[in-house]
Amino acid sequence: MSADHHIVQDILSRGPFSIQPAPPLPAGKKISHDPPLITLPEIPDDSIEVGPGDIITFPREDLEDAAAGPQTMPPPNSLDAWAWYAPFHFYRADAWGIYIRESGLFELASRLVRRAQGTVSTKKLEHVAYYLLLDHELFHHTVEVACTRLQYPLLAAGGAPLYPSYFNCGYASVHEEMLANANAVRRIGGAGLSCPLRSAAIAELVSHPRPYCDFQAYLADRKYVSGKRVLLARMLDAAGLRHLPLYHNARELPLRQSAYFPSLLWENSLCPVRIVPDLGKMRLN
Numbered sequence: 001m002s003a004d005h006h007i008v009q010d011i012l013s014r015g016p017f018s019i020q021p022a023p024p025l026p027a028g029k030k031i032s033h034d035p036p037l038i039t040l041p042e043i044p045d046d047s048i049e050v051g052p053g054d055i056i057t058f059p060r061e062d063l064e065d066a067a068a069g070p071q072t073m074p075p076p077n078s079l080d081a082w083a084w085y086a087p088f089h090f091y092r093a094d095a096w097g098i099y100i101r102e103s104g105l106f107e108l109a110s111r112l113v114r115r116a117q118g119t120v121s122t123k124k125l126e127h128v129a130y131y132l133l134l135d136h137e138l139f140h141h142t143v144e145v146a147c148t149r150l151q152y153p154l155l156a157a158g159g160a161p162l163y164p165s166y167f168n169c170g171y172a173s174v175h176e177e178m179l180a181n182a183n184a185v186r187r188i189g190g191a192g193l194s195c196p197l198r199s200a201a202i203a204e205l206v207s208h209p210r211p212y213c214d215f216q217a218y219l220a221d222r223k224y225v226s227g228k229r230v231l232l233a234r235m236l237d238a239a240g241l242r243h244l245p246l247y248h249n250a251r252e253l254p255l256r257q258s259a260y261f262p263s264l265l266w267e268n269s270l271c272p273v274r275i276v277p278d279l280g281k282m283r284l285n
């Protein structure tokens with residue numbers, strides 16, 4: 001059992017915490033906050049938990065008909081309108097995790113089919129749509145785990161969790177969304193930027209509103225790593241902890257950023273994934 005299992009269980013047993021940020025520690029300097037980008041939806045009454053072996057498909061004709069129809073604007077919250085992550089700090093053990101709307105998956109898959117213009121099979125694009133949503137939201141989960149690892153000594157000593165303050169930091173959300181999209185794109189294909197599946201995903205995501213469309217700033221390996229370091233720094237800033245010698249700056253954290261961010265593979269993750277069946281078209285195999 002992974003160490004993250006214990007820290008997630010620990011947070012679940014102490015929470016749910018208020019989504020409001022905790023007051024900064026005495027002598028802490030709090031940075032000014034823009035509002036966070038995301039408003040978390042209500043937990044739906046109906047959802048189906050899925051695992052890494054499950055495959056969701058739609059009738060091919062329905063996807064291709066939708067792709068041939070009129071093109072619509074992407075939603076303001078990009079992929080987070082079609083799926084979302086309910087953090088374990090704010091939800092009970094039976095409700096936290098990733099939610100993917102069936103209608104959102106269908107919409108994204110049909111948009112990718114339109115982008116690819118027949119160069120890639122509909123079946124493959126459907127798969128890419130699923131993993132774009134999943135890997136974007138899984139990134140949000142790994143950020144919460146990173147924050148939980150970072151805050152653990154403070155929480156164990158009776159302090160407040162860092163995550164609510166971080167979650168409410170608009171500047172951090174901007175970078176987190178760019179990185180979440182970069183992560184989702186980086187995991188497609190594995191054959192470089194010329195992979196047609198990745199090209200279709202990039203063509204779609206660059207059409208989305210800012211900051212989601214700015215993910216290319218974090219696509220390269222070094223940029224991606226430095227972006228995660230930015231998030232760690234924001235976790236400390238948001239709670240006014242930068243003044244502590246231990247946390248003086250993100251480059252001087254006791255461990256490398258990779259020690260805070262867990263594996264991004266769904267198979268190794270503790271994160272429940274649920275489909276919200278709101279369209280009545282999908283088949284689950």
Ligand SMILES: [Zn+2]
Binds near residue numbers: 079080136140177180
């Ligand atoms: Zn997101």
